[in-house]
Amino acid sequence: MTDNMKQKTRKELLRDVRRVVVKVGTSILTTNTNRLDTSYIEELTEEIAALRRDNRQVALVTSGAIAAGMKILGLNRRPDDLPALQAAAAVGQSNLMRTYERLFREQGFTVGQILLTADIALEPERFQNARNTLRSLFSFGVIPIINENDAVAVEEIRFGDNDTLSALVAKLVDADLLIILSDVDGFLSKGKVVPKISAISPSLMAEARGSKSEKTRGGMTTKLEAARMVTREGKPVIIANGRHKRVLTRILAGEETGTIFLPVVKPQKANLRLTKVRTKE
Numbered sequence: 001m002t003d004n005m006k007q008k009t010r011k012e013l014l015r016d017v018r019r020v021v022v023k024v025g026t027s028i029l030t031t032n033t034n035r036l037d038t039s040y041i042e043e044l045t046e047e048i049a050a051l052r053r054d055n056r057q058v059a060l061v062t063s064g065a066i067a068a069g070m071k072i073l074g075l076n077r078r079p080d081d082l083p084a085l086q087a088a089a090a091v092g093q094s095n096l097m098r099t100y101e102r103l104f105r106e107q108g109f110t111v112g113q114i115l116l117t118a119d120i121a122l123e124p125e126r127f128q129n130a131r132n133t134l135r136s137l138f139s140f141g142v143i144p145i146i147n148e149n150d151a152v153a154v155e156e157i158r159f160g161d162n163d164t165l166s167a168l169v170a171k172l173v174d175a176d177l178l179i180i181l182s183d184v185d186g187f188l189s190k191g192k193v194v195p196k197i198s199a200i201s202p203s204l205m206a207e208a209r210g211s212k213s214e215k216t217r218g219g220m221t222t223k224l225e226a227a228r229m230v231t232r233e234g235k236p237v238i239i240a241n242g243r244h245k246r247v248l249t250r251i252l253a254g255e256e257t258g259t260i261f262l263p264v265v266k267p268q269k270a271n272l273r274l275t276k277v278r279t280k281e
């Protein structure tokens with residue numbers, strides 16, 4: 001990392017961003033009763049639509065399918081067995097997409113659904129096919145909405161969390177920026193947001209593992225791992241609180257909101273590591 005990169009303002013760092021991947025977690029997409037928070041999703045779609053009108057391309061990586069399915073199926077708590085989780089995902093995913101489709105249509109935009117499993121990262125032909133599909137959607141002016149294919153994914157082909165998935169999508173679409181929206185204000189150190197991080201060190205990862213403030217299952221650790229994968233390929237990452245008003249607009253305007261992870265000056269090829277966990281949300 002050069003001193004010149006460290007000294008740049010956010011506005012300078014983000015000035016030329018034209019293609020963005022936005023990841024939103026379950027904790028900010030749903031209410032405490034596992035209902036989809038349509039009021040929040042409406043605000044999110046309005047912001048993304050505004051970015052599109054500003055000639056920016058946006059791919060949305062979304063969680064929330066399992067939580068939405070739980071409500072529809074009358075489940076009061078998250079199932080422990082994989083088949084029940086996958087049933088909830090199958091029911092909830094269609095409901096989630098209907099919500100996005102309706103709200104983006106009201107803004108004048110078409111959406112396209114992409115469901116992925118982690119083995120795509122291990123098979124070059126499938127990776128290229130997914131990349132071609134996403135590029136084609138962009139060419140038609142469609143907003144891609146991506147989630148893990150929870151209804152069929154098993155441990156061996158599971159991302160483990162949508163933070164990892166968002167890092168892969170950023171690579172698939174050659175994004176200029178990855179924005180991870182969560183229920184925390186950024187990376188916290190001693191209770192305060194760190195506005196800029198130039199390197200994801202072992203000590204930083206250790207501090208993330210000790211954090212108790214993160215409500216989402218992926219946690220801050222997986223967000224840092226996703227940030228490391230993307231910054232190693234020469235692109236910045238921002239972690240911010242998705243509940244803050246107009247957060248995407250403020251980020252792209254260069255405001256000091258959340259934590260920005262600076263790109264590595266000499267990009268390296270990042271390896272996607274698959275994580276075996278029961279579920280990601």
